[in-house]
Amino acid sequence: MQRIGVFVCHCGTNIAATVDVKAVAEELKNEPGVVFTADYQYMCSEAGQNLIQDTIRNERLTGVVVCSCSPRMHEATFRKAAAKAGLNSYMVEVANIREQCSWIHKDKVSGTEKAIILARAAIAKVQLNAPLTPGQTPVTKRALVIGGGIAGIQCALDIADAGYEVDIVEKKSTIGGKMTQIDKTFPTLDCASCILTPKMVEVAQNEKIHIYSYSEVEAVTGFVGNFDVKIRKKARYVDETKCTGCGECTTKCPMKKIPNEFNMGFDNRSAIYIPFAQAVPKVATIDPDHCNMLKNGKCGVCAKICTANAIDYKQQDQIIEEKYGAIVAATGYNHIDVSKYDEFAYNQSKDVVTSLEFERLMNAAGPTGGHLKRPSDGRDPKTIVFVQCVGSREAPPCAKGGKEYCSKICCMYTAKHAILVKDHYPDTNVYVFYIDVRTPGKLFDEFYRRAVEQYGVHYIKGMVGKVAPQGDGTLMVQASDLIANDQLHIKADMVVLAAAIEPDKSARHLATMLTASMDTNDFFTEAHAKLRPVESPTAGVFLAGVAQGPKDIPETVVQAGAAASKVIGLLSKDQLTGNPCVANPDELMCNGCSSCEKVCPYGAITYADKEFRQPDRTVAIRRVAQVNPAVCQGCGACTVACPSGAMDLKGFTNKQIMAEVDAICR
Amino acid sequence: MQEAIIKRAKELLADGTVNRVVGWKAGDFAYDVTPAVFTSAEELDKDFLYNDFCAPNLSKYLIKESRKEGKVLVFLKPCDSYSFNQLLKEHRILRDNVYVIAIPCRGKVDIGTVRDSGIKGITDMECDGETLTIHTLYGDKTMSHADSLGDKCKTCKTKKHAACFDEMIGEEGEPNNDGKRFEMVEKLEAMTSEERFNFWRNELSKCIRCNACRNVCPACSCENCVFDNPASGIQQRAAVTSFEENMFHLIRAFHVAGRCTDCGECTRVCPQNIPLHLLNRKYIKDINEFYGEYQAGENFDERAPLNAYTFTDCEPDVVYKRGGNA
Numbered sequence: 005m006q007r008i009g010v011f012v013c014h015c016g017t018n019i020a021a022t023v024d025v026k027a028v029a030e031e032l033k034n035e036p037g038v039v040f041t042a043d044y045q046y047m048c049s050e051a052g053q054n055l056i057q058d059t060i061r062n063e064r065l066t067g068v069v070v071c072s073c074s075p076r077m078h079e080a081t082f083r084k085a086a087a088k089a090g091l092n093s094y095m096v097e098v099a100n101i102r103e104q105c106s107w108i109h110k111d112k113v114s115g116t117e118k119a120i121i122l123a124r125a126a127i128a129k130v131q132l133n134a135p136l137t138p139g140q141t142p143v144t145k146r147a148l149v150i151g152g153g154i155a156g157i158q159c160a161l162d163i164a165d166a167g168y169e170v171d172i173v174e175k176k177s178t179i180g181g182k183m184t185q186i187d188k189t190f191p192t193l194d195c196a197s198c199i200l201t202p203k204m205v206e207v208a209q210n211e212k213i214h215i216y217s218y219s220e221v222e223a224v225t226g227f228v229g230n231f232d233v234k235i236r237k238k239a240r241y242v243d244e245t246k247c248t249g250c251g252e253c254t255t256k257c258p259m260k261k262i263p264n265e266f267n268m269g270f271d272n273r274s275a276i277y278i279p280f281a282q283a284v285p286k287v288a289t290i291d292p293d294h295c296n297m298l299k300n301g302k303c304g305v306c307a308k309i310c311t312a313n314a315i316d317y318k319q320q321d322q323i324i325e326e327k328y329g330a331i332v333a334a335t336g337y338n339h340i341d342v343s344k345y346d347e348f349a350y351n352q353s354k355d356v357v358t359s360l361e362f363e364r365l366m367n368a369a370g371p372t373g374g375h376l377k378r379p380s381d382g383r384d385p386k387t388i389v390f391v392q393c394v395g396s397r398e399a400p401p402c403a404k405g406g407k408e409y410c411s412k413i414c415c416m417y418t419a420k421h422a423i424l425v426k427d428h429y430p431d432t433n434v435y436v437f438y439i440d441v442r443t444p445g446k447l448f449d450e451f452y453r454r455a456v457e458q459y460g461v462h463y464i465k466g467m468v469g470k471v472a473p474q475g476d477g478t479l480m481v482q483a484s485d486l487i488a489n490d491q492l493h494i495k496a497d498m499v500v501l502a503a504a505i506e507p508d509k510s511a512r513h514l515a516t517m518l519t520a521s522m523d524t525n526d527f528f529t530e531a532h533a534k535l536r537p538v539e540s541p542t543a544g545v546f547l548a549g550v551a552q553g554p555k556d557i558p559e560t561v562v563q564a565g566a567a568a569s570k571v572i573g574l575l576s577k578d579q580l581t582g583n584p585c586v587a588n589p590d591e592l593m594c595n596g597c598s599s600c601e602k603v604c605p606y607g608a609i610t611y612a613d614k615e616f617r618q619p620d621r622t623v624a625i626r627r628v629a630q631v632n633p634a635v636c637q638g639c640g641a642c643t644v645a646c647p648s649g650a651m652d653l654k655g656f657t658n659k660q661i662m663a664e665v666d667a668i669c670r
Numbered sequence: 671m672q673e674a675i676i677k678r679a680k681e682l683l684a685d686g687t688v689n690r691v692v693g694w695k696a697g698d699f700a701y702d703v704t705p706a707v708f709t710s711a712e713e714l715d716k717d718f719l720y721n722d723f724c725a726p727n728l729s730k731y732l733i734k735e736s737r738k739e740g741k742v743l744v745f746l747k748p749c750d751s752y753s754f755n756q757l758l759k760e761h762r763i764l765r766d767n768v769y770v771i772a773i774p775c776r777g778k779v780d781i782g783t784v785r786d787s788g789i790k791g792i793t794d795m796e797c798d799g800e801t802l803t804i805h806t807l808y809g810d811k812t813m814s815h816a817d818s819l820g821d822k823c824k825t826c827k828t829k830k831h832a833a834c835f836d837e838m839i840g841e842e843g844e845p846n847n848d849g850k851r852f853e854m855v856e857k858l859e860a861m862t863s864e865e866r867f868n869f870w871r872n873e874l875s876k877c878i879r880c881n882a883c884r885n886v887c888p889a890c891s892c893e894n895c896v897f898d899n900p901a902s903g904i905q906q907r908a909a910v911t912s913f914e915e916n917m918f919h920l921i922r923a924f925h926v927a928g929r930c931t932d933c934g935e936c937t938r939v940c941p942q943n944i945p946l947h948l949l950n951r952k953y954i955k956d957i958n959e960f961y962g963e964y965q966a967g968e969n970f971d972e973r974a975p976l977n978a979y980t981f982t983d984c985e986p987d988v989v990y991k992r993g994g995n996a
Contacts (some may be wrong), residue, residue, distance in 0.1 A: 408995075592894060593892070593894045595762065602973060603977055
């Protein structure tokens with residue numbers, strides 16, 4: 005028989021105002037196994053904790069029930085207190101009589117009655133509690149950052165700075181991500197390349213960081229502190245160790261008419277290419293879809309002229325296996341495809357461009373050398389219309405591929421575009437159509453106001469209804485001005501669409517491998533929206549950048565640093581203490597049906613063929629479930645999926661739950 | 671058909687492909703057919719039966735048989751093949767140790783249906799094509815084959831096998847989509863809750879807890895059934911209250927939900943003629959409505975809706991949307 009002590013907390017007036025705490029303490033004296041009850045103003049205070057510890061010692065308690073706030077709040081506090089007094093931490097249960105009782109009741113009589121019932125349930129559970137001991141697992145002191153954009157770069161640099169090895173896996177042939185394509189950055193208008201490329205070089209030169217460029221994560225197994233990752237290093241048909249990045253091959257390659265992704269297709273590249281001058285690693289890559297040698301076995305020019313002998317047409321994909329203690333998902337974003345938005349004539353006119361395309365048209369390293377020209381005829385645009393929220397903040401069902409959320413960065417970069425245009429070409433008429441202008445951020449609103457007040461950009465609240473290409477090459481923009489309640493017809497030379505951003509398509513597949521959860525928009529979800537914003541619910545997996553939600557560069561860098569600090573915190577440990585409340589299969593009852601394996605969100609369950617002695621003294625081999633306690637997060641999904649009742653959760657056994665229900669229904 | 675089956679079984683025994691055969695043989699009465707294991711050509715000649723009375727589903731026997739020495743031959747009717755496939759999916763049968771021959775089925779005569787038609791004192795039955803002749807203490811009676819089928823066969827879901835067999839004797843049939851399968855469930859859903867409660871109290875009050883339904887059910891194949899496990903708190907014993915009587919069947923229906931292939935064995939073996947399969951069919955119908963059409967055992971790889979989550983799954987508020995009666 006347990007000797008249970010019950011401690012009822014007033015929580016100042018939080019509980020005591022709605023629950024008669026003295027009556028609760030008095031009533032619970034009659035419960036089976038209860039040898040001591042008390043009430044106290046603040047159980048979580050030092051004096052409160054001392055009361056618990058003294059009682060454990062004096063009354064030789066074997067179980068403790070604290071009637072207080074949510075266990076999310078102070079369960080850890082009370083468990084630690086009990087452990088200090090020599091009682092196993094897991095012999096402590098919390099009855100939540102604040103959030104689930106006093107805060108939602110007005111009537112003291114019913115509040116008190118409910119508090120007693122909740123406490124009874126906790127007492128019934130403690131009756132069946134058993135001491136639990138968490139296990140220890142070692143930590144592999146190496147981190148994996150998936151995605152080599154600014155988020156991945158910052159995160160890797162910070163982790164390496166703390167002295168840990170980091171690998172970056174980047175699917176493109178260079179790190180740098182979207183920021184390499186951006187011209188200037190708001191709100192200070194410094195050049196994106198100028199602040200990014202030094203960081204890229206820093207990554208390349210850091211001996212703690214290894215870059216797997218042109219590579220993708222193939223498989224992830226294992227668990228926090230002990231991930232086993234397979235990385236597919238795609239064949240680039242160029243030996244990275246030999247290539248000097250001289251670029252000679254790119255000038256001699258005869259296949260020169262391939263749309264250049266880096267410049268959003270505004271100019272061409274060759275089949276063997278280096279995406280841009282500051283690429284890291286600065287190594288050529290052969291595009292197998294366009295290389296004549298790889299497709300037809302004819303050509304071989306690059307191999308002939310390469311003085312470093314780096315070209316290798318027979319190169320194969322390589323699978324690299326590596327162990328990691330922590331993984332950061334920094335997979336970034338893309339613009340949605342705006343071609344379904346017929347009303348904006350994106351498919352019909354070259355002069356309707358997306359914002360990222362506009363970045364290239366403004367960029368000194370872009371296809372026009374930084375001179376803004378109309379893509380159709382090269383003329384200077386005199387009137388430019390910017391359309392915001394193309395595909396953002398859309399009402400369901402979002403049939404054209406739009407998103408219900410706000411893409412967050414568009415208001416600011418559109419203001420930036422408007423300012424840059426007006427700054428370079430003051431005689432240009434610039435219109436911005438918006439639903440709302442959202443500028444929360446340091447110096448953001450000032451920046452936007454500068455566009456309106458100093459540069460005279462016409463901000464018009466309203467959406468563009470139609471963009472119609474005209475015979476003379478102009479674009480007729482029909483829009484409504486909601487404030488003036490007017491219909492506008494603007495003859496524009498260019499239209500720029502601020503397309504919504506969405507997570508990279510590879511993120512969904514990656515999330516499955518990482519058993520990290522995602523929201524309906526395929527953004528990674530964080531363990532807690534406010535309090536654990538850079539951790540995924542899967543232990544050891546962290547989040548950085550737009551993969552977690554739309555954000556701008558400063559926010560991304562902040563988040564990447566935060567993720568890095570979490571990684572460092574994890575890697576600095578030699579051993580990880582697990583959660584002992586994990587699933588525990590009864591092998592004698594297990595049918596080996598795999599139901600639990602299928603519902604396990606963490607991949608914690610595997611199967612083994614084991615020998616069992618049968619009642620008739622024969623030996624039978626049966627397939628039974630095995631739980632890896634280091635991976636199991638104790639969610640309990642398996643226990644309800646198990647048809648035979650073989651799976652149970654330590655600390656929350658089926659019997660304990662039933663005892664709680666019975667106590668409540670008594 | 672029986673000759674062809676015996677011939678093939680003998681061949682496979684003779685060439686050593688298998689060392690035993692799971693099939694059917696006559697019980698105390700010709701119409702009372704029982705599953706049996708045959709190990710020689712002589713035994714097959716003497717006892718093996720395949721006729722209009724061979725209703726028992728043989729798939730469950732393979733859980734034990736497939737774990738014995740050597741390969742076992744089994745004959746599966748279309749509905750049995752779904753149970754077999756479902757058991758494979760749950761890793762309950764070792765596929766490599768089983769040789770499966772798919773055989774056709776035109777629906778099996780059900781003694782309960784014959785008795786319900788008012789025929790008493792049955793001593794024997796024989797089915798010749800479309801006519802069933804029933805020998806009774808009061809002289810011979812006849813009935814058409816179609817009328818003599820149990821509900822399981824009258825509302826047959828399919829005459830097409832699940833893709834799990836090594837070879838086939840006879841012709842493959844077609845799925846049956848006449849929608850009659852859920853007619854009775856729909857009737858029950860249309861009742862008021864009081865009517866429905868009374869219907870089930872009436873049916874379940876007949877239960878004698880013989881456990882035949884559980885023992886025959888291919889989905890009820892746990893190593894250690896909760897009703898046999900002293901630690902579960904609900905172990906095997908006679909029902910103390912009538913409420914417990916009802917709960918046994920409801921718990922069982924929940925345990926097999928999503929895995930029940932609707933083979934109808936529970937109702938067929940019930941000595942009290944309780945239409946137990948209606949409980950399972952209600953869950954099947956609900957699963958179809960909540961998560962999209964699903965036939966347990968049809969597909970080896972598909973994830974069962976109760977073990978999967980998709981964004982199109984219904985929300986819990988479906989309970990309110992459907993109203994109190996469903």
